[in-house]
Amino acid sequence: MEKPAQNTDAQNGQVQEATKASSDGSVCGYDSLHQLLSENLKPHLFQEVNRILLGLNRGKALETISLPESAKALSSGHNFDLQASCFLADKELLREPRIVRVGLIQNSIALPTTAHFLDQKRAIFEKLRPIIDAAGAAGVNVLCLQEAWTMPFAFCTREKRWCEFAEPVDGESTRFLQDFARMYNMVIISPILERDVNHGETLWNTAVVIGNNGNIIGKHRKNHIPRVGDFNESTYYMEGNTGHPVFETAYGKIAVNICYGRHHPLNWLAFGLNGAEIVFNPSATVGELSEPMWPIEARNAAIANSYFVGSINRVGTEVFPNPFTSGDGKPEHADFGHFYGSSHFSAPDASCTPSLSRHRDGLLISDMDLNLCRQIKDKWGFRMTARYELYADLLAQYLKPDFEPQVISDPLLHKKSP
Amino acid sequence: MEKPAQNTDAQNGQVQEATKASSDGSVCGYDSLHQLLSENLKPHLFQEVNRILLGLNRGKALETISLPESAKALSSGHNFDLQASCFLADKELLREPRIVRVGLIQNSIALPTTAHFLDQKRAIFEKLRPIIDAAGAAGVNVLCLQEAWTMPFAFCTREKRWCEFAEPVDGESTRFLQDFARMYNMVIISPILERDVNHGETLWNTAVVIGNNGNIIGKHRKNHIPRVGDFNESTYYMEGNTGHPVFETAYGKIAVNICYGRHHPLNWLAFGLNGAEIVFNPSATVGELSEPMWPIEARNAAIANSYFVGSINRVGTEVFPNPFTSGDGKPEHADFGHFYGSSHFSAPDASCTPSLSRHRDGLLISDMDLNLCRQIKDKWGFRMTARYELYADLLAQYLKPDFEPQVISDPLLHKKSP
Numbered sequence: 001m002e003k004p005a006q007n008t009d010a011q012n013g014q015v016q017e018a019t020k021a022s023s024d025g026s027v028c029g030y031d032s033l034h035q036l037l038s039e040n041l042k043p044h045l046f047q048e049v050n051r052i053l054l055g056l057n058r059g060k061a062l063e064t065i066s067l068p069e070s071a072k073a074l075s076s077g078h079n080f081d082l083q084a085s086c087f088l089a090d091k092e093l094l095r096e097p098r099i100v101r102v103g104l105i106q107n108s109i110a111l112p113t114t115a116h117f118l119d120q121k122r123a124i125f126e127k128l129r130p131i132i133d134a135a136g137a138a139g140v141n142v143l144c145l146q147e148a149w150t151m152p153f154a155f156c157t158r159e160k161r162w163c164e165f166a167e168p169v170d171g172e173s174t175r176f177l178q179d180f181a182r183m184y185n186m187v188i189i190s191p192i193l194e195r196d197v198n199h200g201e202t203l204w205n206t207a208v209v210i211g212n213n214g215n216i217i218g219k220h221r222k223n224h225i226p227r228v229g230d231f232n233e234s235t236y237y238m239e240g241n242t243g244h245p246v247f248e249t250a251y252g253k254i255a256v257n258i259c260y261g262r263h264h265p266l267n268w269l270a271f272g273l274n275g276a277e278i279v280f281n282p283s284a285t286v287g288e289l290s291e292p293m294w295p296i297e298a299r300n301a302a303i304a305n306s307y308f309v310g311s312i313n314r315v316g317t318e319v320f321p322n323p324f325t326s327g328d329g330k331p332e333h334a335d336f337g338h339f340y341g342s343s344h345f346s347a348p349d350a351s352c353t354p355s356l357s358r359h360r361d362g363l364l365i366s367d368m369d370l371n372l373c374r375q376i377k378d379k380w381g382f383r384m385t386a387r388y389e390l391y392a393d394l395l396a397q398y399l400k401p402d403f404e405p406q407v408i409s410d411p412l413l414h415k416k417s418p
Numbered sequence: 419m420e421k422p423a424q425n426t427d428a429q430n431g432q433v434q435e436a437t438k439a440s441s442d443g444s445v446c447g448y449d450s451l452h453q454l455l456s457e458n459l460k461p462h463l464f465q466e467v468n469r470i471l472l473g474l475n476r477g478k479a480l481e482t483i484s485l486p487e488s489a490k491a492l493s494s495g496h497n498f499d500l501q502a503s504c505f506l507a508d509k510e511l512l513r514e515p516r517i518v519r520v521g522l523i524q525n526s527i528a529l530p531t532t533a534h535f536l537d538q539k540r541a542i543f544e545k546l547r548p549i550i551d552a553a554g555a556a557g558v559n560v561l562c563l564q565e566a567w568t569m570p571f572a573f574c575t576r577e578k579r580w581c582e583f584a585e586p587v588d589g590e591s592t593r594f595l596q597d598f599a600r601m602y603n604m605v606i607i608s609p610i611l612e613r614d615v616n617h618g619e620t621l622w623n624t625a626v627v628i629g630n631n632g633n634i635i636g637k638h639r640k641n642h643i644p645r646v647g648d649f650n651e652s653t654y655y656m657e658g659n660t661g662h663p664v665f666e667t668a669y670g671k672i673a674v675n676i677c678y679g680r681h682h683p684l685n686w687l688a689f690g691l692n693g694a695e696i697v698f699n700p701s702a703t704v705g706e707l708s709e710p711m712w713p714i715e716a717r718n719a720a721i722a723n724s725y726f727v728g729s730i731n732r733v734g735t736e737v738f739p740n741p742f743t744s745g746d747g748k749p750e751h752a753d754f755g756h757f758y759g760s761s762h763f764s765a766p767d768a769s770c771t772p773s774l775s776r777h778r779d780g781l782l783i784s785d786m787d788l789n790l791c792r793q794i795k796d797k798w799g800f801r802m803t804a805r806y807e808l809y810a811d812l813l814a815q816y817l818k819p820d821f822e823p824q825v826i827s828d829p830l831l832h833k834k835s836p
Contacts, residue, residue, distance in 0.1 A: 026469065028462045033470055040459055044446045051444065052451055053471075055710030211828045218826040223808070227799045239805060244812070248827040263800055265683035265722050266809040273816050274823040292473030292768040293721055300718035303711055304683050350710040381645045382681055387657060390641070391684040392813035394662070395806050398691050405692040408636040409666040410629045 024317075024338040024358060025287025032342065033295075034354035055299075055351035062086065062353060065367055067138045074134040080107070081362035082134060083354065087308070087347045089369035098370040100251045102278060102308075103140035105131050105149075106343045107361040108316030113152045117164055121150050125176055131363050132177075136184030138365055141212075141251040144189040144310055147259050147282040148205065149173075151193060152318045155233050156336040159322065163236065166195035166203050169219050174208050182214035187249045189256055191282040193237070194221070203237040207256040207282065209247045217247050222258035223267055228289065230327025231336075233260075244270035252277045252370045259283040262297045262311075265304070272305030277370045280310045286337030294342055295352075302346035306376045306383075308368050315341035315359055348376040442735075442756040442776060443705025450760065451713075452772035473717075473769035480504065480771060483785055485556045492552040498525070499780035500552060501772065505726070505765045507787035516788040518669045520696060520726075521558035523549050523567075524761045525779040526734030531570045535582055539568050543594055549781050550595075554602030556783055559630075559669040562607040562728055565677050565700040566623070567591075569611060570736045573651050574754040577740065581654065584613035584621050587637050592626050600632035605667045607674055609700040611655070612639070621655040625674040625700065627665045635665050640676035641685055646707065648745025649754075651678075662688035670695045670788045677701040680715045680729075683722070690723030695788045698728045704755030712760055713773075720764035724794045724801075726786050733759035733777055766794040 030036045037053075038046055050056050062085040075082035089097065110123035128145070135143050147153070150173045151165035167173055177188045187210065194206035205222035221240025225233045244267070246255045255276040261267040262281050271279050281298055298311040316339055323332035342355040345366045356362035377383060397403055448454045455471075456464055468474050480503040493500035507515065528541035546563070553561050565571075568591045569583035585591055595606045605628065612624035623640035639658025643651045662685070664673045673689040673696075680686070680699050689697050699716055716729040734757055741750035760773040763784045774780035795801060815821055 026466055028466045030463075030466065033467065036463060036467065040463055042458070045448075045454060045458055048444055048446045048448065049451065049454065052710055052713065209826075211830055213828075213830045215828070215830055217828045223805065224803050227803065229797055243808075243824050245824050245826045248825050248831065250828065250831060253825070260803070263722060263798070264804060265687065265718070266804065266806075269683065270809065270812055273812065275825060290768075292470055295470065296714055296717045296721065296768070299714050300683070303714065304681060350708075350714070379647055380681070385642050385645065385657075385678070386682060386684065387641065388684075388813050389817055390661075391688065392810060392817055394688055394691065395810035395813060399807055399810055406661050406663050407666050407671070407693060408627075408663045410631075410633070410635045410668065412629055412631045412633055413666065413668060 025291060025340060026358070031357050031359065032355050054354070055347075055349065062351070063088065065365070067365070071134040071137040074130045074137065075363070078130040079361065080131050081357055081360050082365075083356060083362065084138070084365040085353050086367040087345070087351065087369065087372065089372035090375055092371055092375075095371055098252065099367055100278075100370060101139055101141045101365060101367050102310060102345070103135040103138070103143040104280075104310050104312045104343045104345070104364045105135070105143065105145050105362070106312055106315055106341045106356055106364075107131070107146065107149070108314065108339075109152050109318055113154070113318060113320050120152070121165065121173075124150060127361075131361065132180050134363055135365070136180065136186060140184070140186055140365060142187040142189070142249065142254060142278065144256075144280040144282060144312060145191060146312045146314045147191045147284045148193050149191060152320070153284040153314065153336065153339070154318075154320060155236055156231055156326070157320050157322065157324050158235055163193075163203060166193040168195055168197055169206065169208050170216060171195075174210065174216065177210055178214040181210045181212060185212045187212050187251055187254070189254070189280055189282070191256070191258060194219070204240060205233070205237050205258055207258060207280075209249070209254070209256070212250045217249065218245060220245050220256045220258070222261060224261045224264050226260040244274050246271060246274040246276045254278045254280065257281045257301075259285070262301070263293075265301070268301035268305055272307060276307050277373050278308045278310060278368070281312065283311065283313045284339060285313055287340045288337055291340055294340075298344070299346040299350065299352055302348050303350050304382065306348040306373050306380070308348065308370075308373070309346040311346070312343045313341055314339040315357070315361065348373055443709060443758060444776070449775045449777065450773050472772070473765075473767065480769070481506065483783070485783070489552040489556040492548045492555065493781070496548040497779065498549050498552075499775055499778050500783075501774060501780065502556070502783040503771050504785040505763070505769065505787065505790065507790035508793055510789055510793075513789055516670065517785055518696075518788060519557055519559045519783060519785050520728060520763070521553040521556070521561040522698075522728050522730045522761045522763070522782045523553070523561065523563050523780070524730055524733055524759045524774055524782075525549070525564065525567070526732065526757075527570050527736055531572070531736060531738050538570070539583065539590075542568060545779075549779065550598050552781055553783070554598065554604060558602070558604055558783060560605040560607070560667065560672060560696065562674075562698040562700060562730060563609060564730045564732045565609045565702045566611050567609060570738070571702040571732065571754065571757070572736075572738060573654055574649055574744070575738050575740065575742050576653055581611075581621060584611040586613055586615055587624065587626050588634060589613075592628065592634065595628055596632040599628045599630060603630045605630050605669055605672070607672070607698055607700070609674070609676060612637070622658065623651070623655050623676055624658075625676060625698075627667075627672070627674070630668045635667065636663060638663050638674045638676070640679060642679045642682050644678040662692050664689060664692040664694045673697045675699045675719075677703070680719070681711070683719070686719035686723055690725060694723075694725050695791050696726045696728060696786070699730065701729065701731045702757060703731055705758045706755055709758055712758075716762070717764040717768065717770055720766050721768050722800065724766040724791050724798070726766065726788075726791070727764040729764070730761045731759055732757040733775070733779065766791055
């Protein structure tokens with residue numbers, strides 16, 4: 001999994017050397033779309049492309065923020081990218097700005113999947129330690145890790161032995177992170193494979209929310225479980241039973257839309273209706289399946305629901321011990337594809353940050369004034385023009401087995417065929 | 419409104435000369451994002467950018483389709499762009515392909531807004547005539563015009579005299595298009611300002627759906643009415659009362675999500691639940707307000723609902739006789755901003771076409787195999803994993819004045835402030 005990569009300088013976002021990866025799903029080796037465009041377009045054209053692609057509508061670059069040398073030293077010493085920027089909001093007369101520093105971590109696994117499970121997990125802990133320390137040094141208030149971060153994303157194998165990675169909500173991985181939460185006064189979202197011992201060893205795909213005092217505030221279980229092609233996560237865990245909780249933390253109201261839930265606009269909506277200001281989307285998804293959707297869905301959710309979104313995807317190709325087929329007529333193979341990273345933030349004003357690398361571990365930091373959420377609600381009025389009563393009624397009708405869709409047929413349809 | 423522009427060749431998508439527009443919201447003059455990137459990136463990099471931005475995940479270009487010389491002659495003779503491409507779908511064993519050729523027209527108005535209203539309207543008719551003829555010559559099956567196509571988009575003025583442009587569903591503009599529908603065996607969607615005489619001269623923002631035999635199949639009235647900043651269309655018309663109809667035509671099941679409805683994922687959803695295979699989004703929107711949202715929302719709708727989307731925005735800057743203010747503290751001015759065109763198609767597999775120009779009139783044509791909708795539903799399973807019962811219940815609760823959001827507060831929230 002290790003790549004001979006150099007690092008991104010947080011001050012200027014310049015990648016010093018792009019990793020040329022093979023079989024990563026791209027048709028040419030490059031690091032991120034943003035880097036490709038910045039290196040190959042003249043500055044005034046790059047600025048215009050950013051106006052559209054990053055939603056920097058006033059022709060301005062996102063402001064960068066300066067990070068302490070200790071964070072940069074961890075980045076260069078431990079081979080992970082460090083990028084930081086800042087979303088802008090208007091100053092208000094009756095409220096102080098509510099600026100929160102938020103971090104996302106994307107990473108590859110640390111040991112081959114053939115290693116002892118305990119070694120694999122502990123090696124990921126050790127790999128993450130300097131990245132979390134960098135977040136702490138940088139003053140990150142809320143930090144989110146990637147989906148099922150303690151393990152390889154082994155669900156493509158359909159082998160049950162990977163269930164051993166599951167932990168209770170107060171298990172080893174939570175305890176590992178609680179120490180950091182206390183040390184850095186930081187809220188940490190920890191998406192894990194959960195083992196629910198009190199309910200007969202039920203497994204769940206769960207995000208544990210750890211408060212800035214190290215306490216467990218609560219958990220959320222993935223609402224929508226993918227069955228895409230033959231990739232069926234319900235082999236391991238079922239649809240979550242925790243609703244759409246919003247966690248009121250010391251740094252704002254946050255929620256977690258886990259992975260495949262990003263394809264469901266109603267799931268995003270529900271977190272919005274419950275008052276979320278930042279929704280995290282920890283994911284694990286590969287290039288051939290979803291890469292063109294990745295820049296679309298999170299931004300749409302941020303726009304439609306007037307909140308910030310933090311999107312995380314793991315990186316690298318995870319090779320498993322036993323080859324498997326994938327229900328597509330192709331020969332057996334030992335990996336699920338290239339996890340393309342590209343973690344990023346989206347804002348309610350339709351702007352977004354450049355993404356992290358498609359190949360390398362990284363910590364993405366952004367300052368965001370949560371006041372922007374209400375400012376955009378006041379400007380655009382999506383909630384007040386939403387006519388929820390129409391949709392409550394439609395969904396209630398749709399649930400009935402004898403639902404009849406509203407169709408107006410051309411009465412001449414069968415009189416003259418085209 | 420006329421621009422000294424040359425035309426796009428439909429075969430290669432190359433723009434021969436970009437119009438350099440001033441005050442169009444861009445930071446440099448250019449024609450479309452696609453053209454900017456194609457002219458300034460090396461081919462292999464452009465291919466990779468397209469893989470992400472256009473969702474051409476297999477590294478392939480969208481296939482172009484050849485159009486008859488008569489259509490090209492109309493394009494070059496009447497100064498409108500003509501672009502055409504083709505979405506691919508898998509071949510099925512039990513169904514024949516259902517390939518439909520769909521067209522979108524974007525245009526600026528034809529006369530100054532100071533001209534006699536009848537002259538303004540008739541001049542738009544004459545301007546559109548060769549573009550519709552080109553669609554007919556090209557064999558377009560379903561054609562959609564832009565929002566309120568018979569008039570300048572005058573609602574920013576707040577002057578009531580523009581109401582005179584309103585017409586009944588069977589009025590002059592409908593009759594104008596019915597002739598084309600019969601002549602070309604073509605379904606035409608005509609978004610107009612509607613005057614509902616039977617209900618006391620009520621105005622609506624309405625799409626009239628004309629069948630391929632020239633008959634009026636039905637109408638749909640805009641569901642969500644913008645109140646964005648001080649731009650409030652409910653000065654002219656209110657929320658539609660036609661639900662979310664899907665029109666079963668000779669060429670598939672189509673629906674119309676008018677303009678501001680594109681910001682409402684539930685509106686998109688409702689057309690999907692009613693079975694739409696193609697949803698048109700005729701719009702009128704300006705750069706400073708919405709341009710970064712434009713490439714996002716329609717594509718997200720196509721992905722989330724497994725249907726095709728045709729997005730249309732008018733082009734040009736419309737200058738009105740009487741200056742007006744816009745509730746933003748800025749001096750009075752006489753225009754709403756630059757309508758940035760950029761009409762395009764999105765597909766359920768996350769791919770999309772390059773957009774039409776930001777400045778010029780154009781006809782965008784795409785072939786689409788409607789079988790792709792069900793193929794994507796079978797692959798991704800969004801409907802079956804949607805858990806609509808959760809959301810029917812949540813929306814019903816949310817509608818109650820005493821709705822309590824699902825919030826889990828950190829119990830230590832007020833013990834140690836950050």
